[in-house]
Amino acid sequence: MSRSLQALSLLLACGLAEAGTLRCGSKLVNEGDRAFEVERKCGPPAHRDLVGYTGGYYGGREMVIEEWVYGPTNGMLSILTFQGNRLTRIETKRAD
Numbered sequence: 001m002s003r004s005l006q007a008l009s010l011l012l013a014c015g016l017a018e019a020g021t022l023r024c025g026s027k028l029v030n031e032g033d034r035a036f037e038v039e040r041k042c043g044p045p046a047h048r049d050l051v052g053y054t055g056g057y058y059g060g061r062e063m064v065i066e067e068w069v070y071g072p073t074n075g076m077l078s079i080l081t082f083q084g085n086r087l088t089r090i091e092t093k094r095a096d
Contacts, residue, residue: 022078022090024070029080033087038068038080045070045080054083071095 020031024042039045045068054063063084071077072095081089 020090022070022080029087029090031087031090035066035082035085035087038087042070051081 022029022042027041029038029041047067047069049067049069051065051067053065064082066082068080068082069077070080075095077093077095079091079093080087081091
């Protein structure tokens with residue numbers, strides 16, 4: 001395998017490993033973590049918004065959907081989505 005192809009596959013593997021992960025100082029937050037674990041590792045969010053509720057698809061009970069926003073850090077916002085008190089998505093967006 002050529003060096004450039006090896007470098008590309010390494011970069012892709014690193015990108016996949018980072019999907020669903022957020023660094024807070026020296027600690028890592030992962031999709032699936034509970035809200036209290038995220039707050040313990042990252043501190044309180046800059047913004048916390050109630051987005052809505054699930055339609056009761058999970059065993060017939062509704063779950064709260066929240067978004068927490070951290071940052072900006074180095075010009076980027078981290079937007080964490082919680083569903084039923086579990087971290088389900090980590091997004092990054094350039095702060096405007």
